[in-house]
Structure formats: C-alpha cells, structure tokens
Amino acid sequence: MPAFPLTEFLAGFALSVGGVVVLLVLVFAVAVAQKRHAVIDTAWGLGFVLVAWLTFLASMNDDGDDGRRWLMLILTTVWGVRLAVHIGWRARDGKEDPRYEAMLSDTPGSRNLYAIRRVYVPQGAVLLFVSLPVQVAMYSQAALGWLAWFGAAIWLAGMLFETVGDAQLSAFKSNPANRGKVLDSGLWRYTRHPNYFGDALVWIGLFLVAADSWPGVLTVLSPALMYWALAHKTGKPLTEQRMNSRPGYREYITSTSGFFPLPPKAGRGA
Template sequence: MPSFPWPEFLASLPWTALAVAGVLAVTFAVALAQHRHSVMDVAWGPGFVAVAGVSWLLSAGTGDDGRRLLLLVLTAVWGLRLGAHIGWRARDGHEDPRYQAMLSTAPRSRNVFALRRVYLPQGIVMLFVSLTVQVGMFETGALGWLALLGAALWVLGFLFETVGDWQLARFKKDPARRGTVLNTGLWRYTRHPNYFGDAAVWTGLFLIAADSWPGVLTILSPALMVWALAGKTGKPLTEQAMSNRPGYREYVESTSGFIPWAPKRR
C-alpha cells in the first residue's frame, strides 16, 4: 500500500481554509453591495473549486497526477456549472424568500446574523465535504477500477443535475404550466433529479478518493452532502413548499422520492 504524505497534507489545510475564507469574504462584500445574502448560493459551487485548485497546487509532486487532474476537472466542471446556473436563476437581484424568512428573525444586525447563520456554517460544511477532494489530491496510488467507477457515477450525477435543472427552467418559463407540477422527463422518475445528481456527483468523487488510502476515511464527507440533500435542506424544504400545489400529492404517490425509479401505476 503506497504511503500517504501526511505532513504535506496537514500543511495544506490552513491554505484550503484560507481559500474558503477568501470566497466567503468576497461573497459577503457582494451581498452587502447588492443587499441580498442569497448570493451565497451562487458562491457555493465555486467555493469547492477554490479548495480543489489550492489542493491541486499544493499536492504537485506529491500526489498521483492522474487522480489530481481528474479531481480538479470534475470538481471545477460541477462547481462552475452550478454557480453559473444559480447566478442566472437569481439574476433579478431579489433576496431569496428563504433568506428573507431567516433574516427576519435577526435580533439585531441582519448582516452579523447572516455571518453567523449563513456564511460560517456553509464555510465549515464546504471544508468538511471537500475533504474527499483534498485527501484524494495527495494520494500516491495510481487510479484503479474504483476510481473509474466513481468517474462514471460522477458523469451520471452530472447529467441528472444538469438536465434536471434545464427541464425545470423550461417548465417555469411556460406561462401555461404555472402552478402545475413538472412530471415529465427526468422528473418522471425522481421528484428531485437535481438533488440526486448532486449526491451522485459527490459519491463519485468519494469513490475516486477511496480508490487509494486513506480516501476511504473521508466517507462522512459525501454522507453529509447526501444527508443534507435528501433529508435536511434539499428535498424536505422543497416538498414542503410544493405540498399545497394541485396534483402534487398524486405526484408524490407515483414518483420516487430521490433515487430514480420507474413511476408507480395508479
């Protein structure tokens, strides 16, 4: 089993934390200028790209070049696409209703409250989830079959996320379908193709890292992402907001909640 360069990896952690802090600082400055803290959603994906980029630079000459490049490219493609998509979706410049509801409970300064409740928690989660990529960058073992399986799962997840977002955007642009439920395309097989895709992307990145020691130890990183998407902030909040829409109950009864599956016959 190839040895892992622990000193080099541990020395990189302050720099990846600084990268996250830099992304959060820029995002907070933009939020103050635009008077909306939902810009944090736009910075979520690019924040992971910044961590991957720093880890890639610091692992040069240490980690396996094939794995380093694969993790960098896959993280960058996912993060930049996600940031661009959310930025385009929020181009009207208005604060997201979820953020409005949360910030309305601020005891004093809304900006200080946002730092504690939005930026700091998301920065910590970003660092923890990205440990899969950070550790993988420093692994010295060559790519194996598990890494190839992870790359294939990443492709599947990226397709689900990208196509699902595209189908949802087209659906929302059609005035005739306003107030109805999207139940065609990928949305016929899962109520959340975008969230499932996100979960598959990070599970795939984990498999690429788990292909060599000690990547398997980072299993809690993708587990946190999957738990948040399927059980905490993704699926539950979306379904709560959709629960009163006509036809949604029937959609829930016939369509898989997360993992794509054939719809049930009614």
C-alpha cells in the same frame, strides 16, 4: 505503498481554509451591497472549485499521483462551474431567495450578523468537510485503479441527472402556460428531485476516486453528509415545504419517488 504525506496534506488543508474564508468574506460583502444573501448559493459550487485548485497547486511537489490529481481537479471544476453558472443565471432577477427571507425575516438584532452565524459559517464548514475527498485525493500516491474510473462513471451519471433535470425545470418554468403547475415529466417523472439526486451521485463518484487510494476511504462521511443535507435537511425538505401548497403537488408526491429514481406508482408516499 508510499506513506501518505500527512504534514503536507494538513498544510494544504490550512490553505483551503484560508481560501474559503476569503471567498466567504467577499461573498458577504457583495451580499450586503445587494441586500440579498442568496448570492452565497452561486458561490457554493465555486468554493469547491477554489479548494480543488488550491489543493492541486499545493500538492504539486508532494509526489501525489498526477492522474488522480488531474482527474479530481477536472471533475470538481466542471461540476462546480456548471452549478455556479446555473444558479447565477436562475437568480439574475436580483431577488432574495425565499429560504433566506424566511430565515432572516424575524432576526433579533443585526440581520447581517445573524446571517454570518446561520448561513456563512455553517456553509463554509460543510464545504470544507464535504470537499475532503478532493483534498485527500490530491496527495494520494497510488496510480489510478478501476475504482477511480468507476467513480468517474458515477460522477458522469450524476452530472447528467443534475444537468438534464435543471434544464427540464428551466424550460418548464420559462413557459407561461405552466405557471402554478407541477413538472411531472422527463426525469421529474421518476424522482421529485433529479437535480439533488444527481448532486449526491456526483459526490459519491468523487469519493470513489479518492477511496481508490489510501487513505481516501476515510472520507466516506463527506458524501454521506452531502446526501443527508440534500435528501433530509436543506434540499428536498425545504423545497417540498415551499411547493406543498401548489395545486397537484400532493398527488405528485403520492406517485413519484422522493429521491431515488423509480417508476411512477400511484399511492407511493415520500
């Protein structure tokens, strides 16, 4: 088995760090101009696309397997662009996200400087860490095996869950008759967060594409961090905290799985 080009990988990682820093500086400038830091949510998916392309270009002459490089580039780009377009369209009203409004409302001193420390720096660090399977895969030299294709299938399942879940929620919200109601049909009948569950599956799939070749398996903490954030930190908990006062939501919690899709069952908790 050919040796992993560690020096070249580290150079590519440094390039990704620089690219993410530039992206976040630009996003911060736009956020200050628009007086809303929610624009970073639109840039989140694009940040992964940027890392994928920078690493892909940086690894062109380092004997990485072209099949894996192209597969990882395409999967990451499709996921990141779709997410950016969806969030950007959802936020087209130009209002600040309630999460950031709550976080920054009682800020001591400069609101923008506080946002850099609490929002931009942590998100940049998480982006670089979560994207490690993408970065490592670009330099992995073994040919694609069954595990990589299994990972691609898991990615596809996640994309379908995420895309269909988002589409169902958008259609539900667009109907004025549903104002104040809880969506409990479609995929939302089986999990309270099909979009977050799909997101987690996407990154498990990308990890498996990387783990198909050494040392991709060492990036296992990247999808684990994404799952933890979605299920236990910034995704599900914050969404449910905001929704908890809505009529019918407590009943929805008792009957619908909190994250993993399961048949509805009355009396089951989060």
